[in-house]
Amino acid sequence: MASKTIDKEMEHLKLSGEIVEGIRFVNFNTYQYKFSPDPLVVLAGEQVELGLQSHDVVHGMMIPEIDFSAEMPLNKRSNVKFTAPDNPGVYPIFCNVYCGTDHGNMKGRLMVLPKPTHGSNNHHD
């Protein structure tokens, strides 16, 4: 799935958020027409909890390839969990609540890194 350029980019990426009680917790925000952090970087197969919040209008978050979708409420945070895919690579994130003329171009990326074979990665954003 990932091209050579993306492979190179992935080498230097830091994992998003922090580990809280064994789950990767990331505050995930939206504005017209972007997601933050972008990319959202996680490890393959790990449990991820997102604190979702929108800052202008109601947005949605959808990752079609893993059949995940959630609403991003305006000015309040809501938490959702999902399991990262087992296959490392880049998975597009889209908004699925119509949010304005450029809604169709609102995209983000979920970057799934291979699970380290030993030791742990404690980088934070």
Place this chain on the structure above:
Amino acid sequence: MEVIIIMIKMQNFFRKPKIKLLLLLCVLAVIALLTDYNISNCWPLLTVSIAASIFTQMLFFGTNSSSSFQSAAVTGMIIGLLIAPGSNLLICLIASFTAIASKKIIVYRKNKHIFNPAAFGLIISLFIFGNHINWWGNSSFIIVIIIGGFILFRLNRLSFPFSYFIFRIISASILMGLGSFISLLLLPNLFFAFIMLPEPKTTPGKRIPQWIFGGICGILATTAYYFIPEFEGDLLALLVVNLY
């Protein structure tokens, strides 16, 4: 002489509104693909949606008219341009099948279908699979306005986007507070207004009913987006107004 005949035939072919609409949809797809949508994710969506729509058309209506194939291709293309790239292709398949089947099954006198086929298929898929719609084909509002506006002008159907736009803005301002910055940011969906809303067979032909139809659709869409934002208010509003 033969060249002239071919040229006249070509000219007549490209004069058809459905062909113009198909070309517009193709242009929007190409723009979306050029502005960094991944072709490997998008191509299967479009192929499955168009093929399933044409196949269902043949299944229910036979193979008599080329015009009905063009309608089916438009429906399939719209569905493919709305469902998010990377989504399960079964969603496109079900949406396309139910869209075309609705033209045969949900009809009133003279076998006229009631609901906008693409909107119906997408709403059914939304009930079954959840919301996988991201309007990725809404890639250039300038082209939608210029080419879409030109097609609607020739068909005397420009009242639809205008009335929808005006009442969508007014109702958003009322619901969220006049002068609210948020309501200004909630700009209406032009792909919906110029391409889906004015579908000739499920909408009125005269100007005043067109204004009423578009206006009610705008008000209902704002209301739906306000109370159930995850539910594609435009499509839902269109299906409700189709009953008008």
